[in-house]
Amino acid sequence: MPLKFPLGARLITHSLPSTRLASMNSGALIYSFRSVPVLSKAFPFRLNYLGLVSRVNFSTRPERTGPIRASKSLIEDEAELSDWVSDLRTSSMRGKFTSDEDNSVPEVVRRNVDRNDNRGPRRGTGREGVSDRFGGSKRGMEGEVDRFGGSNRRRTSNEPADSFRNKRLGGREGVRNGRVQGKSSESSLRGRNERNVDSGFTRERGLENNRGLGKQTRGLRQEEEESSDEDEKRVVLGSIDDLLSEDSSDEDDLDDEPLIKKAASAKAVETDKPRSEHVKTSDSYLSKTRFDQFPLSPLSLKAIKDAGFETMTVVQEATLPIILKGKDVLAKAKTGTGKTVAFLLPSIEAVLNSPPASRDNRQPPIVVLVVCPTRELASQAAAEANTLLKYHSSIGVQVVIGGTKLPTEQRRLQTNPCQILMATPGRLKDHIENTSGFATRLMGVKVLVLDEADHLLDMGFRRDIERIIAAVPKQRQTFLFSATVPEEVRQICHVALKRDHEFINCVQEGTGETHQKVTQMYMIASLDRHFSLLYVLLKEHIADNVDYKVIIFCTTAMVTRLVADLLSQLSLNVREIHSRKPQSYRTRVSDEFRKSKGIILVTSDVSARGVDYPDVSLVVQMGLPSDREQYIHRLGRTGRKGKEGEGVLLLAPWEEYFMSSVKDLPITKSPLPPIDPEAVKRVQKGLSQVEMKNKEAAYQAWLGYYKSQKMIARDTTRLVELANEFSRSMGLDAPPAIPKNVIGKMGLKNVPGIRTK
Numbered sequence: 001m002p003l004k005f006p007l008g009a010r011l012i013t014h015s016l017p018s019t020r021l022a023s024m025n026s027g028a029l030i031y032s033f034r035s036v037p038v039l040s041k042a043f044p045f046r047l048n049y050l051g052l053v054s055r056v057n058f059s060t061r062p063e064r065t066g067p068i069r070a071s072k073s074l075i076e077d078e079a080e081l082s083d084w085v086s087d088l089r090t091s092s093m094r095g096k097f098t099s100d101e102d103n104s105v106p107e108v109v110r111r112n113v114d115r116n117d118n119r120g121p122r123r124g125t126g127r128e129g130v131s132d133r134f135g136g137s138k139r140g141m142e143g144e145v146d147r148f149g150g151s152n153r154r155r156t157s158n159e160p161a162d163s164f165r166n167k168r169l170g171g172r173e174g175v176r177n178g179r180v181q182g183k184s185s186e187s188s189l190r191g192r193n194e195r196n197v198d199s200g201f202t203r204e205r206g207l208e209n210n211r212g213l214g215k216q217t218r219g220l221r222q223e224e225e226e227s228s229d230e231d232e233k234r235v236v237l238g239s240i241d242d243l244l245s246e247d248s249s250d251e252d253d254l255d256d257e258p259l260i261k262k263a264a265s266a267k268a269v270e271t272d273k274p275r276s277e278h279v280k281t282s283d284s285y286l287s288k289t290r291f292d293q294f295p296l297s298p299l300s301l302k303a304i305k306d307a308g309f310e311t312m313t314v315v316q317e318a319t320l321p322i323i324l325k326g327k328d329v330l331a332k333a334k335t336g337t338g339k340t341v342a343f344l345l346p347s348i349e350a351v352l353n354s355p356p357a358s359r360d361n362r363q364p365p366i367v368v369l370v371v372c373p374t375r376e377l378a379s380q381a382a383a384e385a386n387t388l389l390k391y392h393s394s395i396g397v398q399v400v401i402g403g404t405k406l407p408t409e410q411r412r413l414q415t416n417p418c419q420i421l422m423a424t425p426g427r428l429k430d431h432i433e434n435t436s437g438f439a440t441r442l443m444g445v446k447v448l449v450l451d452e453a454d455h456l457l458d459m460g461f462r463r464d465i466e467r468i469i470a471a472v473p474k475q476r477q478t479f480l481f482s483a484t485v486p487e488e489v490r491q492i493c494h495v496a497l498k499r500d501h502e503f504i505n506c507v508q509e510g511t512g513e514t515h516q517k518v519t520q521m522y523m524i525a526s527l528d529r530h531f532s533l534l535y536v537l538l539k540e541h542i543a544d545n546v547d548y549k550v551i552i553f554c555t556t557a558m559v560t561r562l563v564a565d566l567l568s569q570l571s572l573n574v575r576e577i578h579s580r581k582p583q584s585y586r587t588r589v590s591d592e593f594r595k596s597k598g599i600i601l602v603t604s605d606v607s608a609r610g611v612d613y614p615d616v617s618l619v620v621q622m623g624l625p626s627d628r629e630q631y632i633h634r635l636g637r638t639g640r641k642g643k644e645g646e647g648v649l650l651l652a653p654w655e656e657y658f659m660s661s662v663k664d665l666p667i668t669k670s671p672l673p674p675i676d677p678e679a680v681k682r683v684q685k686g687l688s689q690v691e692m693k694n695k696e697a698a699y700q701a702w703l704g705y706y707k708s709q710k711m712i713a714r715d716t717t718r719l720v721e722l723a724n725e726f727s728r729s730m731g732l733d734a735p736p737a738i739p740k741n742v743i744g745k746m747g748l749k750n751v752p753g754i755r756t757k
């Protein structure tokens, strides 16, 4: 079933958390952060999470299951951000947010603290473009075959695969590098901020339920995906891809005593359980802790049972007791390990513990505000919330995500009030500023969640996030969740979190942020071989996996369209998603892909984070990922819920420098598979059938994307040479001419090799 990675590639394992919270068998690492001076004005507040459940009176139930579930959609996000803004990001963030935070001294409250953080540089992102076409002709397949054991024959997952990859990779046991590093850079870093208390669990401070306040900071500009109007805004902001677009458009603990009580007496818990019980020996994303070991609403527990969740995931087990004690939390856990439920369950408890709204209050307070970077994620979180709220008929969920007219959402908010609101930043800000009574409702917020927090705190979203934080009460609880928490984010998380927040790191030291069951490899090939290589890889994967489900990430929307067009011409079962597709289309394709097998999704970074597609067998990343985090999140679309998966990163030789940013991840360099001349011919033919305007747009978008990559863009002559190489790889004799204004915006005026129109 899997790609035949070098044998050695499968030998590298990275066990999940081997250390765990004394009371809960989890492997999370918890750091408690001390204040920075500016946050010393924290004031106490207590949420009675342990108290009896009180019900809210207003019902929003009917609307909840309708429009919310119907509103799943794929969104554009960072791919939408301006490269120019991205280029400013790293330096600005560092310059601006280091002073106070550098003095903060987090307190480690767990033993066996993992030191595993990010080191990679953060970079700009791609942009999106236009398109609408999939399905594809059946041309081009006849006669192609044997290389793959028959053109249409697929092996079942149990069949042995006798393919070129066995030969190609079988002799490469020694090749795999399995680089597992990461201590050194980190220890120096954490040495500044944290202590490793190796004597157990000492968290008295956490029992106080003190509430701090999120500091509000000055804003940096933000840009989001919200609507076609927003898309237009992005054009103004200089996204090259936008400029090029024509249509603008992710058990044995049988003690039934609620674990929160155990957590409240951490030392006692430590003696209750021998340490050995706290060591996980597998890569399981699940813990052995049952949900009913926590003081959760019986109705929530019933819904959890209905959902088929038997035990908690590691991140759920690790965060819940801390959150239930009223602490702010920054949680890092690998992709596909249940972070959404981790923040939703205690959020529901917060609603239940809130005083019931007055019956004549037509604008009942929003108690829980969940902010997600994309529409898809907000909708997905709402769907997950609805699963958990199955028996909580009095709790309503709404989504404000853009993609629809603001007045439509305004009406919905008014007619179907909710206590839990999922939102994307831009649209949320719109409501704060333009929806009557909305700001008042936000004053009821007791829980603020930033999903994909590192991304939301990044430059692109910062200004809106700061505006949002300013709009909710300082007396609140805040949860930040992500699979990646780069150091820059650690340094600025005080923007949202209280000074005594806890950092719960479910990523074990040395494992990196990726899953051991996901084999990763990268290939270095000249651009002119990329399309053929992709075709060969796909054909092989399809031959080996009867239920293949592949995601191909491309650098920009226009390149996404090009690749989707090509693969369609090659008679592969392809769909495409990127920001320039209409919302309804993205929703439909997303739903289809979620449910389907034997399908390939070509996508831009709109699908990189958080999207929960089950059973993705292979993720291919074509070209440079915007940064280390993006590589991890993209890869995280496979190997979810402890499943196996494969990842291939396809780079040109001059992109290989990227590998230094992921050197701690177990990525194997693979030799190139032989490319059958027949396959080359088919690809060439396929390319010749792709519309010229799509190639032109892809060329320009490609140029725009790589112009945003500093390492490549600093030599503009070389950049244009490379772009022209890409042009040739599409079968073009001469590079497409680019409008003058676009060339000017890209700073490529008079660069040799560029053609102006």
Ligand SMILES: Nc1ncnc2c1ncn2[C@@H]1O[C@H](COP(=O)(O)OP(=O)(O)OP(=O)(O)O)[C@@H](O)[C@H]1O
Binding pocket: 250, 308, 309, 310, 311, 312, 313, 316, 333, 334, 335, 336, 337, 338, 339, 340, 341, 384, 482, 483, 609, 610, 611, 612, 636, 640, 641
């Ligand atoms: N306790 C559990 N047992 C089994 N499945 C669970 C449990 N909790 C959540 N899940 C499921 O696991 C899947 C992945 O969850 P989720 O999307 O929240 O992952 P994530 O950690 O947020 O991933 P990403 O970092 O990619 O956003 C979902 O389908 C969710 O319903």
